[in-house]
Amino acid sequence: MDKTQLPATRDLVLIGGGHTHALLLRKWGMAPLPGARLTLVNPAPTTPYSGMLPGYLAGHYRRDSLEIDLVRLARFAGARLILGPAESIDLAGGHVKVPGRPDVAFDVLSIDIGVTSDLPDLPGFAEHAVAAKPLAPFARAWSRYLQRSGPASVAVIGGGIAGAEIALALSHALQARGRRPRVHLLERHSILSGLNAGQASGLRAALQAADIEVHEQTEAARIDAEGVLTNRGRIEAGFVCAAAGARAQPWLARSGLSTTEGFLDITPDLRCSDPRVFAAGDCAHLVETPRPKAGVYAVRQAPVLFENLRATLAGQGALRRYRPQGDYLKLISLGRKSAIGGRFGLSVSGPWVWRWKDRIDRRFMERFHALPAMPAPDLPRHHSAGMVEALGNKPLCGGCGAKLGQSVLAQATGPGGLPGDDAAILTIGGDTTVMSTDHLREMVRDPVTMARIAAHHALGDILAMGAQPVSATATVILPRLSPELASRTLAELMQAARAVLAEAGAEIVGGHSSQGSELTVGFTLLGRCTHRPITLAGAQPGDRLILTKPLGSGVVMAAEMAGEAPGADVAEALELMTQSQLRAATLLAAARAMTDVTGFGLLGHLRNICLNSGTGARIRLNRVPLMPGALALAERGVHSSLLAENRLAFPDLPRDPAHDLLLDPQTAGGLLAAVPETAGLIEALRAAGYRAAEIGEVTAASGRIEVV
CATH class of the missing domain: 3.50.50.60 (FAD/NAD(P)-binding domain)
Known part of the structure; x- marks a missing residue:
């Protein structure tokens, strides 16, 4: 099985x-x-x-x-x-x-x-110092200090092995930049406890050679903007960090x-x-x-x-x-490319020990940088013609990258006619209502994140029409799970979805669930319009084009599914996909035409505005915002499985990474609006937390989109 x-x-x-x-x-x-x-x-x-x-x-x-x-x-x-x-x-x-x-x-x-090396009980620590663990805030603080010019002064609280290594490393980095550092190492007892005599002697010599001032029997009492107040007087320091043991x-x-x-x-x-x-x-x-x-x-x-x-x-x-084991090999960095090593009472030092340590460390990290390629299951020996071509050579994208292209949809729905609006416009009892439905197949394995992305994605169609979301029904397909795990998963998913939709003013009033081969989450939404809906058909020559989110979710998530995307870039993409567009839609209420950028990419959705409005458009390529890492991935040849289909409508578009991203299918993408006036609008959108940009203008060249 x-x-x-x-x-x-x-x-x-x-x-x-x-x-x-x-x-x-x-x-x-x-x-x-x-x-x-x-x-x-x-x-x-x-x-x-x-x-x-x-x-x-x-x-x-x-x-x-x-x-x-x-x-x-x-x-x-x-x-x-x-x-x-x-x-x-x-x-x-x-x-x-x-x-x-x-x-x-x-x-x-x-x-x-x-563990942490934080010192929360030390007065002034939170305001004027940083712990060596966790790394991220420490690295940010150190990078800022390292970029300064002029003389430097550093205090490291904690005189164990970690504190000594950090003091030596900071001193070396500052000297390499010509900063003439004065570095202090503080320890309330004696430094370097736990080392054998040879290692301790060698490490003390390294500290002395680097002109690091060692303060033993010295306890920090308070930290302020000028340095550290101790039981033995004040130590002036512009950068203070703690490596005071494991907490x-x-x-x-x-x-x-x-x-x-x-x-x-x-x-x-x-x-x-x-x-x-x-x-x-x-x-x-x-x-x-x-x-x-x-x-x-x-x-x-x-x-x-x-x-x-x-x-x-x-x-x-x-x-x-x-x-x-009873003892272990200790390899201690000395700031420059030299190290001390020791075990069983023996001690060695020198550049060759650094090279030894470097090889061990790099070999360890290589286990994670080069994960083993797990073989894909073989195709059956006998299969129908076209199977290899249909499967392709990369995983099928999730999110909007898994959708069918415009040409396939056009053939299925019949020839002729213009692309439809984001949501259907209904008149019920004299009130104008808009209705839309959308769903996404799994692109991340966390049901909560999938629910949030799918809810924001579905809301985009309603918000693009200038409507107020009112109610929703949910459609959920769960992978095969035991009854207990199915209950857990559905509860997590629905709780997350309700929170997103409630923030937008909509209530989940029903839905349908089933089990299948993978997680799929979708919503059908109703929205109320108190004014004429914003459609695809109102753009006029001279209108400015505004995009509220950067492009790149398709290529980033395609790379993530293939195990090729940097984790920080994936985290950024997920954050953008779960950003609400409610405030942006309110600020863009005066738009003449508006849509949300999803599966057909920026140019595909802009083309729909142009065809319905009888206009053209000009896009300024260097103004189009991109997600971190998206261009680098595109330059490596990574792309969504829907890219080729999206390109069919733009046969003359240059085939290069920057232009490919204009066709990258977006999941829970930004709003694309044609507005008559932009005074203060970009500033207001950015103040509301959007990475918005004016990316071009509407032209009179009917049906023609120019990228310059």
């Missing part, structure tokens, strides 16, 4: 994209457990590899070199990815709470959220699970006090065999966690024990 058609019966939820979970996702992609639905919850689309952090800060690596792309990894593993921080666990109800969305139900849960995420202590100093207590099989919950990495405390917080333990826990999660989901009793 085809494994993809087997019903999912158990929910495995992973909280955090730490090293253990990242390796687990890679293994899961190569050997998934049939019937288990996998979910990853993480605040960001990427997670940093801490082993390369000092090298990045020193300027030896690009940021993307140390980022594990969780979007690509989740797609490879067949997991849904929820971008948001877990803030608590409801053990009794079996739910994870993530702000801004329905609770995430679990049957089995695993936690790998690392547990505060919500773990409130989880109802057993903890030690805030870290989750785990048994040798990596289970917490609740047998449904596992934990790994730095957020966990091995009760029987305590170990320091180090990435090597997280890496070696991955295969044990993988086997034990599978066994628990399958209802098997025996679990594998994790046995941590």
Whole structure:
């Protein structure tokens, strides 16, 4: 039986994209457990590899070199990815709470959220300093400071290995820019505890050679705009960061699970006090065999966690024990391309140790940058002619990229006539009502995100007519699931859809559901017009063309389905697709013609305005806003499966990436409006949060669209 058609019966939820979970996702992609639905919850689309952090800060690596792309990894593993921080666990109800969305139900849960170096109780820290973990805010703050000119002063709070590495890295980066840095390393006890004598001596020598001022027995009491006030006086610093040891995420202590100093207590099989919950990495405390917080333990826990999660989901009793090693190889960066290494009391140092560390780190990251290509199922030996051509050489796009093209629709609906408006105009009891229907096949595995995108997508047709959404019916096809998982999924999906539609003023009054091969979500909407609807037919020569959202969702999501899109770009595209167009429609109420840009691409929908209005149009190519990463992907030859069909209406359009994006099918795209006056309009749209632009004008050349 085809494994993809087997019903999912158990929910495995992973909280955090730490090293253990990242390796687990890679293994899961190569050997998934049939019937288990996998979910990853993480605040960001990427997670940093801490082993390369000092090298990045020193300027030896690009940021993307140390980022594990969780979007690509989740797609490879067949997991849904929820971008948001877990803030608590409801053990009794079996739910994870993530702000801004329905609770995430679990049957089995695993936690790998690392640690923080934040100092929330230190006065002035939040306003004038930054923690070394998590990386994103630290990297932003450091980048801003690094771009300054003139002398520099830095204070690093925490004199352990991490603090020393960071101090050396920051000093090296500033010296490379000619900033003549003064760098301070503060420790309330003695620095470099936990190292053998050789390593400690070598690291102290490196700190001295870099002119880093070490302040031992020095405790920070307050931070202000000028630096750090300590128990031994003031230290002037323009940049203050903390690497003061590993601190547990505060919500773990409130989880109802057993903890030690805030870290989750785990048994040798990596289970917490609740047998449904596992934990790994730095957020966990091995009760029987305590170990320091180090990435090597997280890496070696991955295969044990993988086997034990599978066994628990399958209802098997025996679990594998994790046995941590007594000592491990420590490789410590010295700012410049040199390092110290040590194990079993021995110590070595020099540039060759850096090269050794660099090879180890790059080899680890290569496991995520070059995910193994899983073979596609073979075609049956005997099949009908045309099968290979119909399948194509890339996955069928989701969202609007999966729709039929205009030429296919024209043949099915009969020749002649103009393209219809976005919604049907009805007169009921003297009131003007507009009605539209739309649905999307799965483009992301999270039902909540799909519901939000589909609702915004369907609302676009009503808003483009200048109508007020009133009511909706939902049509949902769920993939094969057990009754319990089907109930969970439908509840999450409908809760998300109701919230989007209610914000626009519409209520879901009914619908229909069924099960099929994949998730499909659609809505039929009714809207009320208190004035004449805005149609495709009102544009006049001289009108300005305004677009409220950038283009590129088709190419970005096509790349995501193929595992080729950078996670940060995918996250940006999803955010844009779930942006409400309600405020934009209100600001564009004076438009003479308006449509929403969806499956036919910008030029296809503009062509519909021109044909109905008896006009032409001129588009300024360099004014058309694009989503981050869209042009780079198009230049690599990535495109939606609907692009070729969209091009049929524009045979003379240049065949290059920039022009391809004008035909890129959009999902929940922006509004395209022809307006007689733009004074203050773009500014108002941008103030409302839209990346709007004036991209061209309406001309008198009937039916002709010029791109300049």
